[in-house]
Amino acid sequence: MKKLLGALILMLTCSGAYAAEGGFPLDTAPFRSNDLSALQNGAKLFVNNCLNCHSASSMRYNRLRDIGLTDEQISKNLLFTGEKVGDLMTVAMTPKDAKTWFGAAPPDLSVIARAKSVNAGPSGSDYIYTYLRTFYRDQAQATGWNNLVFPSVAMPHVLWQEQGPHTVTTVAMHAAEGEHGWERITTVHDENGVPTVTREPVPNYHGHESSVSRIVPKNPAQAAVFDNQVADLVAFMTWMSEPAAQQRTRLGVWVLLFLAVFTIIAWRLNSVYWKDIK
Incomplete structure (x- = not known):
């Protein structure tokens, strides 16, 4: 059942190289970009918890084939309101309604993990991972929630039941x-x-x-399970921000190997060509 995740992740900005804008240090997000089961669980969490308010308009559902899902699995488990497998991940909420309900339109999350990265500092994955895990009750806030990474954030903590x-x-x-x-x-x-x-x-x-x-x-045990779920969600959002990253990395390795072999061949050919002249 879908949960409203409010104005997720951003309205956010990183201002320090090693801490969030509120001065809270960022935790390192577990690396799961190569774990298909984690990415698939993250996709489920994203669609069920984020996609009511936030769009991912640069991503199509059928791109989830890259993380091992079939069209049938996508249609059965991730499409709920008549979307087609080839559709973009958009939301029905209009910008006008979003501004009325939240004060501003929730940002598109297609490349949010890349957008929140800081040069020579934490990754966007670290920012999102820490942000989603540092909500706390605060009666002084209109939503009843506050956040250590982004103090006085406007969004509520919709996953509070999972965190405990x-x-x-x-x-x-x-x-x-x-x-x-x-x-x-x-x-x-x-x-x-x-x-x-x-x-x-x-x-x-x-x-x-x-x-x-x-x-x-x-309940530390419940909190640990929640942290694991958030790690899967962040892994998916990181993958979504650049689906071709792993393919590009593999291609880069092959290119470097080719250049290394070619350099050796060229060096030997150069030696053979000039040996009689010298």
Whole structure:
């Protein structure tokens, strides 16, 4: 059954080489681009959870043959509203409706994994993987949800049932107002989004302002299963952003091997050609 995933993944931007825009460090997404079962599960998760609001207008359903699915499997398991196997992955929601409901049209996710990559830094896969796993309840937000990677994000956490309840503790070092000193501010959001804030003076602190957040799941086993599902979803989105990447890599290996062999042959021919002249 389809779930509304809201305005998934972006509205997002990476601003640091090693951390998200909110300063939260990014986890490394498991590499599963060569795992067909993971890609197939990711395709199912994407269609059921993302494709109600987000389009992937650069991808056709029949391209999923590349990850081992047949037309019959695609039609039976991934098409629900009369689409054809050769159709693009679009949504029925109009931009006007999207703006009314969400404030902005949810972005197309065709190449989002590539778009969120940072040169010499985390990949877009890392960004999405961390983002989807760091939602937490926050009663101060209109949707009732917040996110460590993208603070005050507009989208809700529709996969919360799969992830299970958890708390978030944020410890921040902050320069105390009107005083020459620092204070440690600890904010704990419980599983219902109710914050508890405590402040503690730290007069001898000589560092700089900082903030560290930690998610504590109530059911670690359930959270681990959720992380595995997210990894499959991210693997599919990474594959979708460049389906020909693996083929290009294989072709590149053959080209390099050819050039290596050709270089040896050319070097030997050059030696034979010039030996009598020298």
